[in-house]
Amino acid sequence: MSRRIVLPVVAGAVVLAGAGAFALAYAGDQDPSPALAHSTARYTAPETGHKGSLSFTTEVSAPSGVKSLKVLAWPEKSGFAKESLTAKDxxxxxxDSATCTPAGGHTVRCVYTAPVSAADAASSAHGAWHIAVLATAKDGHTTFDTKAADFTLA
Known part of the structure; x- marks a missing residue:
């Protein structure tokens, strides 16, 4: 074989081997914990004759798939502000758990909705509230976020 052909073939093999090693290293570095993205909360106050609602939406991705997403709304002026809420708590x-539907690949779109009555709104702390979430992957890895989204109860 000619020297002109051998050198490019060897160089190409080296480049491909390097790219393959990079791809394997990258795949090995993926965090197995669920990742949250595009989290939003929306509070609609009740009006005369109509209930209000609280809705929370997020996308959750995990290499092993998503098992569940627990959701808790909590007021900023509460015991959780002094004693931090934990994943164990x-x-x-x-x-409640959010309802999750496939969104492509290892990602699901999770939605949590709760009705809010006038009595609930009147008896709840007014001001800033936060949404805490605990995402659990099918392999058991978890991600906990005490302030995945915020809303105001006026």
Whole structure:
């Protein structure tokens, strides 16, 4: 074989081997914990004759898939502000779960909606509120965010 052909073939093989090693290294560096993206909360106050609502939406991605997303709304002026809420607290609490639907790949779109009555709104702390979430992947890895989204109860 000619020297002109061998050199480019060897150089190409080296480049391909390097790219393959990079791809394997990158795949090995993926965090197995769920990742949250595009989190939003929306509070609609109740009006005469109509209930209000609280809705929270987020996208969750995990290499092994998403098992669940627990959701807890909490007022900024509460005990959780002084004593931080923990993932263990949220895991043990009887809180609602979001409904998740596939959004492509290892990503799901999760939506949580709760009705808010006039009595609920009147008896709740007014001001800033936060949404805490605990995302659990199918392989057991978790991600906890105490302030995944915020809203104001006026």
């Amino acid at each position: 949220l895991a043990a609490a009887e809180v």
